[in-house]
C-alpha cells in the first residue's frame with residue numbers, strides 16, 4: 076500500500092511533469108505514491124542542477140516530506156533551530172530574539188535548516204525508489220504546449236531531434252521562467268510578464284575550516300540559530316547546515332548587475348568587490364565573514380516574480396511552485412509551498428478519484444487543487460514581499476515603529492516584525508495541513524473516491 080492508502084495496482088494515466096526542481100520532484104513522488112504508474116519528468120538541466128545553498132525546512136514542509144517517507148534522511152543532517160536573532164547589520168546589536176524550541180511541540184516538527192542538495196537528493200531518491208512508475212528525462216526542455224483535447228507539447232533534447240508528447244495530465248513545475256505558463260496564458264489571451272523586483276541575492280557557503288581561526292565566526296556556526304542582519308534595502312540571513320560543517324549565508328540587496336539576468340535560473344557569478352561594497356557599512360565581523368568567500372565563488376541570484384495569475388489550471392494542465400507563485404525568499408516558504416502543491420495534487424489526482432481518466436474529471440480534480448492552494452500560496456507571496464519591505468526600512472518613522480516592536484519583544488510581548496518568526500504567522504503557515512484540506516475539499520465538492 077502507498078502511504079496515503081492507495082492501492083498501488085490501480086490503473087494509471089499518463090502524467091508528464093515539466094521541471095525537476097523541488098516542485099516537480101515532489102509532484103512525481105506524491106503521484107507515484109498515490110498509485111500512478113506512468114509519470115515522466117522532463118528537466119532542461121543534465122542533472123538535478125544548482126543546489127549549492129542552504130534552505131529553511133519549515134514544519135509544514137517537514138510534515139509532507141515525512142508523509143513521503145524522505146524526512147528522516149533530510150533531518151539527520153539538518154540543523155534544528157533553537158532560536159532566531161534579528162540584528163542591526165551596521166552594529167551587530169540585537170534588535171529581537173525569538174525562541175523556536177516550542178515549534179516542534181506545537182506543530183509536530185521542528186524548524187530546521189538544511190542543504191538544498193540534501194532536500195533535492197532525498198526527493199530524487201524517493202522518486203528512484205519508484206523507478207517503475209517515474210521516468211526522468213534530463214537534458215530535455217518542454218515547449219509549445221497546447222492543451223485540448225489533451226495536453227500536447229514538444230520536447231527538445233540536448234542531443235537528438237525534438238519530438239511531440241501527448242498525455243492525460245501535464246504539470247508545469249518549470250520555475251519562474253515557465254514555458255508551460257507562457258503557453259497556458261497565450262491560450263487564455265492573458266499575460267503575466269516576469270517582473271524585476273529590483274532585488275538580488277548572494278548565496279554563500281563557508282566551511283567550518285574557513286571560519287575556524289575567528290572565534291566570533293566559529294560561535295556563529297556553532298550556534299543553533301538563524302541570524303538576520305538588517306539594514307536599509309538589504310539584509311543577510313545565515314545559519315549552519317550539514318551538521319554544522321557549513322555556514323550558509325544568503326543576502327538580499329538592490330539588484331545592480333542587470334546584464335546578468337538572462338540564464339534559465341537567473342543565477343550568475345557575482346563580484347566579490349561589489350559585494351564587499353554593498354555591505355560596506357555593516358559591522359567588522361560581517362566584513363571578515365564575507366571576506367572569507369573566495370573571489371570566484373560569489374553566486375548571485377536575481378529575485379524575480381510575476382503578478383498573480385487569473386488561474387493555475389487549463390484543461391488537464393496545472394501549474395506548480397514558482398511557475399505560478401514565485402515567492403521572495405524573505406519568508407523562507409517558496410519551496411515549502413511548491414511541496415504543498417505537490418501533496419495536494421497527490422490527493423486530488425488519486426487514481427480512484429480520476430479512474431475514468433476523462434478530461435472533465437481531471438479538470439475537476441485540478442480545479443479543486445487550485446481552490447485549496449491558490450489563495451494560500453498567493454497570501455504567502457504577498458507576506459514575503461511585505462516582510463522584505465519591513466526588514467529593509469531606512470531611517471524614518473516606519474523604521475522607528477518597527478524597532479519599537481522589536482524592543483517590546485525583550486519583555487516577551489507583541490508580534491515579531493520578522494514575520495516568519497511570529498507566532499500567529501507560524502500558526503497560519505505551520506499549522507496548515509494541506510493534505511487534510513485537500514481531502515476535505517474533495518468531500519465538499521462531491522469528488523469522493525472509494526479511498527475516502
Ligand SMILES: Cc1cc2nc3c(=O)[nH]c(=O)nc-3n(C[C@H](O)[C@H](O)[C@H](O)COP(=O)(O)OP(=O)(O)OC[C@H]3O[C@@H](n4cnc5c(N)ncnc54)[C@H](O)[C@@H]3O)c2cc1C
Nearest residue numbers: 094096097098119131217249250396397404407409410411
Ligand atoms: C535566495 C533564495 C532563498 C530561498 N530560501 C528558501 C527557503 O529557505 N525555504 C523555502 O521553502 N524556499 C526558499 N526559496 C524558494 C525556493 O528556492 C523556490 O521557491 C523553489 O525552489 C521553487 O521550486 P520549483 O520547483 O517551483 O522551481 P525551480 O526550483 O525553479 O525548478 C524548476 C525546474 O524546471 C526546470 N525547467 C525550467 N524550464 C523548463 C522547461 N521548459 N522544460 C523542462 N524543465 C524546465 C529548471 O531547470 C528547474 O530545474 C528561496 C529562494 C531564493 C531565491
